[in-house]
Amino acid sequence: FGSSSYQKLQVDVQSVSSWVMADCPGGMARPRNTPQLGLLLCLVLVGLWLHPSPFLFVGELTCLQRRCATTLHGQCEEAPSWRVLEERLPSATCLEPRVIDSALQPKRPKLNGLTLFRERNGWCPYSERVWLAFEAKSLVYETVLIDNMGSRPTWFNGQTPQVRWEDGSTQGESNDIIRKLDTKYPDTPKLWYSEEVTSLVDDFKRIFPKGTRPSSRAAFLFKGWGATPVPRAEFEATLDGVNDLLGQYDDGPFFHGERFSAADCVWAPFLERYSYQLPCLHAGLQPRDSSRWPRLGAWYEAMMQLVPAYGARVQGDDVSWRRVLQQAGFGNAGIAPQLVSEGDSAPPHLAGSGDGDWASFAESRPYVARTACEEAAARIVRNRAAIAADAVKQGALQQGMVDNALRHVAELLLQDHGDVGAKCTDPAGAAAAAAAAAAYLDE
Numbered sequence: 001f002g003s004s005s006y007q008k009l010q011v012d013v014q015s016v017s018s019w020v021m022a023d024c025p026g027g028m029a030r031p032r033n034t035p036q037l038g039l040l041l042c043l044v045l046v047g048l049w050l051h052p053s054p055f056l057f058v059g060e061l062t063c064l065q066r067r068c069a070t071t072l073h074g075q076c077e078e079a080p081s082w083r084v085l086e087e088r089l090p091s092a093t094c095l096e097p098r099v100i101d102s103a104l105q106p107k108r109p110k111l112n113g114l115t116l117f118r119e120r121n122g123w124c125p126y127s128e129r130v131w132l133a134f135e136a137k138s139l140v141y142e143t144v145l146i147d148n149m150g151s152r153p154t155w156f157n158g159q160t161p162q163v164r165w166e167d168g169s170t171q172g173e174s175n176d177i178i179r180k181l182d183t184k185y186p187d188t189p190k191l192w193y194s195e196e197v198t199s200l201v202d203d204f205k206r207i208f209p210k211g212t213r214p215s216s217r218a219a220f221l222f223k224g225w226g227a228t229p230v231p232r233a234e235f236e237a238t239l240d241g242v243n244d245l246l247g248q249y250d251d252g253p254f255f256h257g258e259r260f261s262a263a264d265c266v267w268a269p270f271l272e273r274y275s276y277q278l279p280c281l282h283a284g285l286q287p288r289d290s291s292r293w294p295r296l297g298a299w300y301e302a303m304m305q306l307v308p309a310y311g312a313r314v315q316g317d318d319v320s321w322r323r324v325l326q327q328a329g330f331g332n333a334g335i336a337p338q339l340v341s342e343g344d345s346a347p348p349h350l351a352g353s354g355d356g357d358w359a360s361f362a363e364s365r366p367y368v369a370r371t372a373c374e375e376a377a378a379r380i381v382r383n384r385a386a387i388a389a390d391a392v393k394q395g396a397l398q399q400g401m402v403d404n405a406l407r408h409v410a411e412l413l414l415q416d417h418g419d420v421g422a423k424c425t426d427p428a429g430a431a432a433a434a435a436a437a438a439a440y441l442d443e
């Protein structure tokens with residue numbers, strides 16, 4: 001290295017040591033010329049002699065010094081680096097099927113092969129029908145997200161969902177797409193395999209409350225031109241009808257008995273929304289209550305545990321469906337309804353609760369993590385630049401804090417803390433920033 005390089009290295013190490021100590025809160029700084037620093041410099045000399053990559057060794061010592069400061073003072077620890085997180089989350093570095101957000105990339109993309117155009121926010125139940133069918137068949141496809149509530153790209157015509165087939169032709173209408181998938185991909189599990197399935201699909205229109213609007217955010221919940229929901233008795237009659245229909249083929253939990261079919265794809269988005277939104281409109285009305293609707297409860301459970309594509313990918317959640325119900329829109333005629341208090345609408349356990357079978361879903365998809373918490377962490381790792389930029393833009397975090405805060409959240413998720421916000425209650429800087437990041441991501 002020569003004397004000048006060594007002198008520069010010595011100054012750099014002293015500066016880093018001083019910075020680490022000065023960064024500790026509450027008067028914890030120590031003078032630079034300490035026994036610890038002397039030991040550190042001795043280790044540097046040995047490391048430069050023995051380590052195959054001297055600069056990497058210096059970096060490792062710097063990290064060690066920082067961890068030592070944390071051990072002594074308990075406040076200065078940094079989250080694992082992105083490189084470490086990637087090593088612990090191999091799915092985050094695997095190439096995944098392309099997803100194009102047309103709100104962020106408005107120019108017409110060059111599409112390759114099978115492509116699904118679906119609604120951007122995950123609100124459209126008809127998009128969810130087709131998305132579930134695609135994933136249940138394990139198709140390889142690209143996705144274009146369309147913002148139906150805002151900036152639709154000028155090159156996109158029609159409604160969601162739409163499919164662009166490999167030959168360049170396009171097709172809409174969710175049921176027609178699902179039916180055609182069996183013809184287009186005969187080597188995949190068949191979904192629309194009999195007229196019995198057709199009859200079960202047709203019963204959908206018969207059973208849901210008459211005169212209600214098929215809105216994305218509040219489907220079949222309101223009548224007329226107000227925010228008054230359908231009376232409780234009508235919802236109960238609908239659930240009775242679904243429960244009876246599920247008993248038509250009683251050799252299994254699905255609509256057609258033991259076999260998952262297109263009927264489940266068609267019904268799932270709306271029964272999912274009902275399960276989370278009806279309790280918000282009528283206290284104690286729980287579609288997942290197996291004691292009241294046993295077949296319906298068994299269906300929710302089967303969808304979660306026996307259909308990995310649904311439980312680990314497509315399904316929504318109670319928090320999201322409650323939030324969108326509070327938005328004014330077509331479904332409630334532009335008037336947000338009064339909701340049941342949150343504690344009364346969400347009992348601790350009902351049929352179909354949990355995260356689904358992530359291990360089975362990820363088995364043939366190396367770009368998917370093994371658990372829901374790991375998948376959330378992997379999403380942060382994959383999209384960290386865009387997430388950080390948006391968090392700063394929205395005022396959720398300061399520029400100098402956002403990177404470390406996101407790494408902290410990812411680390412907590414890897415520890416399988418689903419309620420990350422509750423783990424970030426320490427008012428110290430790093431913990432407060434992680435809590436702010438968790439709150440931003442939750443919104």
